[in-house]
Each structure stands twice: as structure tokens, then as C-alpha cells.
Amino acid sequence: MSEEPTAAPSAGGPTDRSEPATAPTSAPDTTGGAPTGAPEGGSRGPGPEQDGPVSEDAAMRSLQEGTAADDADRSDAQRAGAIADLIARRLNDDASGTRIGTLALFNDTVSFGGGFNAGGERHPRGAPRGGGTVLPLGVAELADHTELFVQPEGYGSALSALSERRLLVLTGPSGSGREATAVNLLAEALALGGADGGGVCHRLLDPAAVLAADWEPPVKDSGYLLAVEDGRAGARDFEALPRRLPAVVAALRHHGCHLVLTGGQDLAVTVRADGTEAVAVHVLTPVDPLAVLERRALGHGGAPSARAALRAALASGS
Structure with a gap:
């Protein structure tokens, strides 16, 4: 007579964890040949199906x-x-x-x-708030306008007007250097005003946006260049500028900005049509082409003898 062995309790005493029940093994189906799931052409041996390598090698x-x-x-x-x-x-x-x-x-x-x-700053000054489409002047364009710039007559008074009044209308014939002068004026006015890094110059691509009732400079501490089309048609859009001037100047001052409008004689006449001088206007005097050539050829440090030699060469045509 054999005795059934009994499971000995663990050394640690009773446990809260119950042993998982062993699922009964189902008998294979022998009524239809090979068991379900067995590969065709042969029987499957006992044991779980292997997934992966079946040997150490x-x-x-x-x-x-x-x-x-x-x-x-x-x-x-x-x-x-x-x-x-x-x-x-x-x-x-x-x-x-x-x-x-x-x-x-x-x-x-x-x-x-x-x-x-x-083509702009490494660290942008903030997302534009609206106020028209703007395009920052690229590094190469700024250098071309400023590095060898020759100041025209009356440049100092134009800079003073822009610095004090925030908005300047700069007029002159096409080819007189309006854009280069405007960029230099804006750069110096921003630097004099203490703008971070000297400020950035932007083109305002939508001229009429400035005259909107709620216009504000899109980017603070910046200079804005607005080129007005030559002729009466382009100037006509700014007939309302004298009336809008206080609000525009207040917005520019609040955001640390300056604005220069460039155009022809029609623009100067239009913004002064009310008979007042509320809008600061500076008529540009073209620079002597020889002075421009000297600056391009000799830079800022040309010696008097070098200038004399250049002038002599130009006079002789050699």
C-alpha cells in the first residue's frame, strides 16, 4: 500500500498568494488524422511551438x-x-x-x-504685429548702401529732423541717391536713439497701410523705408498724411521706430498741400559723381595725393 505524498508548507508559513491552477490538458483530436495546426505531411511532436532559433548555434x-x-x-x-x-x-x-x-x-x-x-538678424525682434507687409534689408544690401556712402548736402539737418520728428519725407529726382540716403538716415537715427544693436531697416511693401486708422510699426526698434511711386498718381495716396501725421508719429515713437518716405517732387507738393509744414520734408541735392567715384576707388582713407592722381587720370582720360 503506497502513500500519497503531501505538499509540505513553506518555511515562511502560510502565504497570501494562491498557487495558479493547472489547466487540464486537452486530449488531442484523433478522429480526423493529424491534430489541428499540425504541418501538412507530418505529425507535430509534443511540447510548445518554438518561435525563433531552436539550437544554440x-x-x-x-x-x-x-x-x-x-x-x-x-x-x-x-x-x-x-x-x-x-x-x-x-x-x-x-x-x-x-x-x-x-x-x-x-x-x-x-x-x-x-x-x-x-538675410536679417540672428535673433528676430519679435513677430510682426501687422501694419503691412515688411521685408528686412539684407546684409549685402545694407553694406552696399552704407559702407562707401557719400553724404549729400544738408544731410545733417535731415538727420536731425528724422531723429526729432520720427517721420521724414525725402524727395529728389530718380537716380539722386534717395534710397541710399534714406537707409543711412534710418540707421543713424536708430543708433542715436539707442536701439538695440543699432536697429534693423525694413521696406514697407504696402504704402497705404501707414494711413490706416490703427496702423502700428510691425517690428519695434526698427527703421522703415517706404518708396512712393514717382508721379502724381503715386503721391495722391498720401494726401491724407498731414491729417494722420499725429497718430503715425505717436505709434512710431511708442515703438522706438522711424519712417522715411522717398519720392519725387509730387510727393513733396502733396504732403504740403494744406499750406503747413507739419510733415518734415527734405529735398535731396544730388551728390557730385566725382565724389562718389573717389569714395568707390579710394575708400574713406584716400590721401590727398591719391585723390589728385585720380582726378588727373580722369581729366586725361587714361
């Missing part, structure tokens, strides 16, 4: 192959990251002022993050 081989694939993917990702860093560094070093935050390469796609800025 196969397991090692699978592990090595997987590691090689992971290493290849990791190497590709590192190469892509290095390329992205190189592109970003070259763009950030570009003299044109191109600036990007982050650059990513994925599946032959280039994406930018952290901001993208071309």
Missing part, C-alpha cells in the same frame, strides 16, 4: 546578424547627423546672414527646426 547566429544590422543602422544615423551638422554650420557661417536652429535628415528629406532666418 542558431541562436548565436541570429544574435550576430541582428547586431550587425543594428550597427549598420546606427552608422547610417551617425553619418546623417554629421552631414546635418556640417550643413547647419556652413549655413550659419554664410556672410549673407542665413541662420538656422536645427537641421535634420531623414529618408532623403531635409527639415529645419528652431527657426530659420535669411
Whole structure:
């Protein structure tokens, strides 16, 4: 007579955790040939189905192959990251002022993050609030207008008027240097006013926006250049400027900005049509072309002897 063995209690005493019940093993179906799920042409042996390598050699081989694939993917990702860093560094070093935050390469796609800025400031001064479409002047354009600039007659009085009154109408014939003079006036007025970094110059691409009742400068601490089309038709849009002047000047002053309108003689007549001098107007005197040529050829530090030699060469036609 054999005795049934009894399970001994654990050394730690009774436990709160109940042992999982063992599911009864179902008998195989022998009525229809091979058991359900068995491969055709043969019977399946007892035991759970194996998913993956069934031997130590196969397991090692699978592990090595997987590691090689992971290493290849990791190497590709590192190469892509290095390329992205190189592109970003070259763009950030570009003299044109191109600036990007982050650059990513994925599946032959280039994406930018952290901001993208071309031809302006590295750190934008704030999102435009409206007030018309604006376009910042690029680095190369600013340099072309300012580095070898020759001040025209009366430049100092024009700068004083712009600094004090915030808005200046600068008129003169086409080709007289209106735009270059306006850019230099704006840059100096902003610097004199203490604008951060000397300020930034923008083109106002929608001239009529300035005359709107709720107009404000789109970007603070900036200079604005508004080119009015020559002729009566272009000037006619600014007949209301004398009436709107107090509000426009107040908005400019509040946001630390200055505005120069450039145009022909019709613009000067239009903004003074009310018989007052409420709008500051400066009539530009063209600069002597020889002085411009000397500045271009000799720069700011040309010696008197070099200037004399240049003038003699021009006079002789050599």
C-alpha cells in the first residue's frame, strides 16, 4: 500500500498568494488524422511551438546578424547627423546672414527646426504685429548702401529732423541717391536713439497701410523705408498724411521706430498741400559723381595725393 505524498508548507508559513491552477490538458483530436495546426505531411511532436532559433548555434547566429544590422543602422544615423551638422554650420557661417536652429535628415528629406532666418538678424525682434507687409534689408544690401556712402548736402539737418520728428519725407529726382540716403538716415537715427544693436531697416511693401486708422510699426526698434511711386498718381495716396501725421508719429515713437518716405517732387507738393509744414520734408541735392567715384576707388582713407592722381587720370582720360 503506497502513500500519497503531501505538499509540505513553506518555511515562511502560510502565504497570501494562491498557487495558479493547472489547466487540464486537452486530449488531442484523433478522429480526423493529424491534430489541428499540425504541418501538412507530418505529425507535430509534443511540447510548445518554438518561435525563433531552436539550437544554440542558431541562436548565436541570429544574435550576430541582428547586431550587425543594428550597427549598420546606427552608422547610417551617425553619418546623417554629421552631414546635418556640417550643413547647419556652413549655413550659419554664410556672410549673407542665413541662420538656422536645427537641421535634420531623414529618408532623403531635409527639415529645419528652431527657426530659420535669411538675410536679417540672428535673433528676430519679435513677430510682426501687422501694419503691412515688411521685408528686412539684407546684409549685402545694407553694406552696399552704407559702407562707401557719400553724404549729400544738408544731410545733417535731415538727420536731425528724422531723429526729432520720427517721420521724414525725402524727395529728389530718380537716380539722386534717395534710397541710399534714406537707409543711412534710418540707421543713424536708430543708433542715436539707442536701439538695440543699432536697429534693423525694413521696406514697407504696402504704402497705404501707414494711413490706416490703427496702423502700428510691425517690428519695434526698427527703421522703415517706404518708396512712393514717382508721379502724381503715386503721391495722391498720401494726401491724407498731414491729417494722420499725429497718430503715425505717436505709434512710431511708442515703438522706438522711424519712417522715411522717398519720392519725387509730387510727393513733396502733396504732403504740403494744406499750406503747413507739419510733415518734415527734405529735398535731396544730388551728390557730385566725382565724389562718389573717389569714395568707390579710394575708400574713406584716400590721401590727398591719391585723390589728385585720380582726378588727373580722369581729366586725361587714361
